[in-house]
Amino acid sequence: METTLFRYIDLPIGDRAAFELVCARRGFAPAHFDISASAAPGEPAHERVVTVRRGGWSQSYRDRDGQWVRQFEADLTCRFFK
Template sequence: MAQKRYHELPTGERDAFEAACARHGFVPEDFEVSVQEHAANAQRTISIGRVVGSQFEQYATADGIDWVALFERDLAGDVFGFPLAD
């Protein structure tokens, strides 16, 4: 199992993550993102938490599941709280 950081995600996933953040008033720097790759089954687990102390939510990817859509659903549901004021 290999661990990666946000900047190591594919460009398309980073762009989608950043767009989801912007649509909900966040910036990517509001979050800590880590990726665990499971070589045995080609699955990844993306862990995302607010930098200011929320619990981490985990999104498993396999068979084309879009983890960014699941993350955005959680943003809309206030799982990560409200954006910080500028």
């Protein structure tokens, strides 16, 4: 099964805006992170996996209709990416 890879700019505008807001709230800029997403062909967009990297740290989130941004913010709050 082939997987399609997406970059940050390929994500829905709502997800990008939410991500940028979370970054600003926590003192980061979106440029501090490398974001990619992948989805298997035929799967709904909300089933993709979003991976966020910063330095030597990385975390993957199942999209679930934008829930990945909330999970990412929880990780920022816990200082996972610092």
